[in-house]
Amino acid sequence: xxxxxxxxxxxxxxxxxxxxxxxxxxxxxxxxxxxxxYRPEFYGSRMKAVTHEAMRGTSAWSxxxxxxxxxxxxxxxxxxxxxxxxxxxxARAYKDAGKVSAALSDLDAAPLAEPLRATLRMLRKLTRxxxxxxxxxxxVLAAGASREQVExxxxxxxxxxxxxxxxxxxxxxxxxxxxxxxxxxFLLARGYR
Amino acid sequence: xxxxxxxxxxLVASIREGDGQAPREQRCAAFANAGxxxxxxxxxxxxxxxxxxxxxxxxxxxxxxxxxxxxxxELVVCAAVGQAMRQxxxxxxxxxxxxxxx
Numbered sequence: 001x002x003x004x005x006x007x008x009x010x011x012x013x014x015x016x017x018x019x020x021x022x023x024x025x026x027x028x029x030x031x032x033x034x035x036x037x038y039r040p041e042f043y044g045s046r047m048k049a050v051t052h053e054a055m056r057g058t059s060a061w062s063x064x065x066x067x068x069x070x071x072x073x074x075x076x077x078x079x080x081x082x083x084x085x086x087x088x089x090x091a092r093a094y095k096d097a098g099k100v101s102a103a104l105s106d107l108d109a110a111p112l113a114e115p116l117r118a119t120l121r122m123l124r125k126l127t128r129x130x131x132x133x134x135x136x137x138x139x140v141l142a143a144g145a146s147r148e149q150v151e152x153x154x155x156x157x158x159x160x161x162x163x164x165x166x167x168x169x170x171x172x173x174x175x176x177x178x179x180x181x182x183x184x185x186f187l188l189a190r191g192y193r
Numbered sequence: 194x195x196x197x198x199x200x201x202x203x204l205v206a207s208i209r210e211g212d213g214q215a216p217r218e219q220r221c222a223a224f225a226n227a228g229x230x231x232x233x234x235x236x237x238x239x240x241x242x243x244x245x246x247x248x249x250x251x252x253x254x255x256x257x258x259x260x261x262x263x264x265x266x267e268l269v270v271c272a273a274v275g276q277a278m279r280q281x282x283x284x285x286x287x288x289x290x291x292x293x294x295x
Binding site: 004049078136155161 | 201208212236239240241247252265270273276283284285288
């Protein structure tokens with residue numbers, strides 16, 4: 001973490017929570033949690049609400065689909081921490097790690113429903129080029145995604161295009177696979193609130 | 194998730210206009226990635242355009258130019274959310290345009 005305040009500057013109750021989490025999980029305090037717990041009235045509380053609604057709110061997309069979108073956007077941003085974190089959550093939600101790694105390595109060949117494949121293709125362009133046009137959106141709708149599904153996917157992309165930048169700019173250290181497994185289990189049980 | 198737009202608007206209002214240690218004008222400039230100068234400009238532009246290329250030196254240079262860690266925290270948050278918001282707005286406009294031109 002490049003700012004010392006994000007390692008050691010938290011309020012007393014947050015530090016107590018971190019100690020509890022370290023004891024129970026036997027893993028370091030997740031860097032993503034340190035970020036949203038620092039001065040939460042400025043950023044973290046509201047970002048947690050946005051992310052929870054995008055990832056766990058009512059949607060025609062499954063939780064596994066939305067976690068795959070999060071992993072996919074993170075991969076397009078080359079954000080190692082977030083890609084690993086949400087690859088683990090998606091694989092656990094789908095109970096199919098192969099599907100997630102296939103989607104991340106070769107979107108065109110991966111065993112995905114066409115609406116999801118077309119949506120991921122659009123999210124990749126949006127993430128890499130910062131913009132999409134009406135033809136990109138028509139392609140997603142023509143593949144069978146509803147307007148509401150497109151809107152829901154854009155909310156996921158918003159959350160992770162912001163979070164990826166913060167993870168990389170603030171220098172989140174990347175833990176081993178066990179930490180992401182523990183994190184995935186927690187995020188599926190409790191969400192992002 | 195029909196309420197997500199209102200939640201996003203609330204987040205944006207908080208980081209740009211809410212209580213903070215960096216001046217509101219500077220936070221809004223970081224959000225827009227426009228109108229800044231010096232090391233803070235370099236840092237904010239990297240967060241918006243290529244966050245993977247931010248290094249310890251970029252943070253150190255912003256600190257040396259007079260910004261506190263809390264101010265840098267706020268400006269980096271504004272830069273990251275601002276870029277995500279521009280992408281989101283672009284995509285929403287493209288989606289809206291599919292109905293207008295059909």
